[in-house]
Amino acid sequence: MKICIFWHRRDLRFHDNAGLAAALASGLPVVPLFIYDRDILDHLPDKADARLTFIFDEVERLAQETTAAGGTFLARYGRPVEVLEELVQTFEVAAVHTNEDYEPYATRRDAEVGAVLHRHGVEFLRYKDQVVFAKDEVMTKSGTVPKVFGAYLKTYLARLTDELLLPHGSAEALARAPVPRLDPQKAGPRPTLDSLGFARKEQFVPTADLPADAVVRNYHQTRNTPALQNGTTRLSVQLRFGTLSVRQAMRQARALNPKLLSEIIWRDFFMMLLWHFPNTATEAYDPKMRRVPYRNDEAEFRAWCEGRTGYPLVDAGMRELNQTGYLPNRVRMTVAGFLVKHLLIDWRWGERYFADKLLDYELANNVGNWQWMAGTGAVAAPWFRVYSPANQLEQVDPHREYVRRWVPELGTARYPAPIVDHQFGRDRAVETLRQARLAAP
Ligand SMILES: Cc1cc2nc3c(=O)[nH]c(=O)nc-3n(C[C@H](O)[C@H](O)[C@H](O)COP(=O)(O)OP(=O)(O)OC[C@H]3O[C@@H](n4cnc5c(N)ncnc54)[C@H](O)[C@@H]3O)c2cc1C
Structure with a gap:
């Protein structure tokens, strides 16, 4: 039986899935696949990871839906290029379809996969699904990469049409399509969390x-x-994991709240920037900001991580993050600004810490926002802007409802004094960054 494979990555859903719809439209029986990528899993520091638990549950949900309909859902652990090579040698595969992923690692991996499949005479077809506009679809009038979000947003909104947000009828097409069932021996068992070397870790995730x-x-x-x-x-x-399609979310926001729509568009914006500037995953976009002599005091970093800085909004935020894997945007900004400015700790330390803790961790958004806060990015807050965490607290939590939830010892002798004076930290940051920017390259 000649089949095609649909490889799920950041799109753990059958509904409104651009690549899956295209695979089904090819007329060949479609076999869904998920690969637990050894190159990613082996680097996860914590062997009880809530994100992997979430992915595992979602893959199992899709697999059970497929088997209930009489079909086969392939799931493997390994290096994607090796897994795919083995699959095209085992089954009669005409094409592998998947949705685009714009991260530097993913683009390298996909180039490698494409070359190997090509050698075996198998097509590798990729579709835009994760975002509405990708790569260089929204550029400035002069054809350069937009560096001002306001201008990007204006062009984006002018191009956004109802048609672009229409759902791809993939789930409906799947229900009508023939259900390919592969030889179970050859398909092999699906990995369990245990066989992947992980334990369950449940953290609250809102429904899809x-x-x-x-x-x-x-x-x-x-x-x-x-x-x-x-x-x-x-x-x-x-x-992040594509259990919901961005088109669905945008349709609702477009109908009901333009502010929300623009926030969701930040996501496309940061993915576009990372695709153009993959080096910014690990270094400042602005070369002048690559020479900032960060202090990187380890004890202060630990106090920040553990929510013991003596600034209630920072501490509440870090404790919420540690306990739940989530933090609202406004508090992410406060804790990030405090780390990179008041403590003068390299934004990459904060970025890595968030990467370990956030359930919604996403490289482009995390790096983009950290570089924004540090004043180092392609788009960034002015480097000399240093927000007062105390003023922030007055604005966002005047009755201390939020901070008391996470810092119950607030107002007692057990709560630490501020780790650094705001005015001192502010002046030190501004002076250090000014000197770094003036220094010869
Ligand atoms: C230092 C820092 C690190 C961050 N790291 C991540 C990350 O790893 N993953 C991540 O998804 N978001 C990240 N964000 C962006 C933002 O904080 C979260 O997307 C948001 O808080 C998630 O909660 P929500 O879905 O309720 O957001 P809402 O405020 O309800 O926004 C709706 C959606 O819009 C998008 N969005 C909103 N704000 C932003 C933004 N500033 N940048 C990009 N997209 C945005 C997200 O997809 C979000 O789910 C970071 C922000 C900061 C300041």
Whole structure:
């Protein structure tokens, strides 16, 4: 039986899936595949990882749906290039379809996979699904990469049409399509968490449903109040792993709240930037900012990680992050700004810490936002802007509802004094960054 494979990566869903719809439209029976990538898994520091648990559960959900319909869902552990080579040698595969992934690692991996499949005479077809506009689809008038979000947003919105947000009828097509069942011996067993060398770690993830309309309608008024449980949409984990399609989320936002729509577009923006500038995953976009002599004091870094800085909003944020794997955007900005400016610790330390802890960790968004806060990015807050965490607290949590939830010892002798004086830290940051920018290259 001649088949094609649909390789799921950041799109753990059958509905509204561009690549899956295209695979089904090819007319060949489609066999879904997920690969637990050894190159990624082997580098996860914690062998009980909530993200892997989430991925595993979602893959099993798709697999069970497939087997209930009489089909085969392939799941393997290994290096994708080797797994795919083995599969095209085992089965009669005409093509492998998948959705594009714009991270530097993924583009390298896909180039390697494409070359190997080509050698075996198998087509490797990729589709845009994760974002609405990718790569160089939204450029400046002079054809350069946009570095100002406002201008990017204007062009983006002018191009955004209802058609672009229409759902791909992949789940419906799947229900109508023939269900290929492969020889179970050859298909092999699906890995378990245990066989992958991991233990379960459950952390709360909001459901894959869209947020309630009321949450979306009020978003612009509630998004900066971290004490509210539904102040923001909590879409990020679902968008990260593609259990929800970005088109669905954008359709709702476009109908109900332009502020939310523009926030979701930041996601496309940062993915576009990382695709153009893959080096910014690990170094400042602005060469002048590559020479900042960060202090990188390890004890202060630990105090930040553990929420013991003596600044209630920073400490509440870090404790929420440590316990839940989530943090609302406004508090992410406060804790990040404090680390890179008041403590003068390299933004990459913070970026890595977030990478370990965030359930919605996503390289482009994490790096883009950290570089923004550090003043080092292609788009960035002015390097000399240093927000006062105390003023921030007044603005976002005037009744201390949020900080008391996470820092119960606030106001007692057990709560530490500030690790650094705000004015001192601010002046030191501005002076250090000024000198670094003036220094000869
Ligand atoms: C230092 C720092 C690190 C961050 N790291 C990540 C990360 O690893 N992964 C991640 O998904 N987001 C990251 N963000 C962006 C943002 O904070 C989260 O997307 C958001 O808080 C998730 O909660 P929500 O879904 O309720 O967001 P909402 O406020 O309801 O926004 C809806 C959606 O819009 C998008 N969005 C909103 N704000 C941003 C933004 N600033 N940049 C990019 N997309 C945005 C997200 O997809 C989000 O799910 C980071 C922000 C900062 C300041």
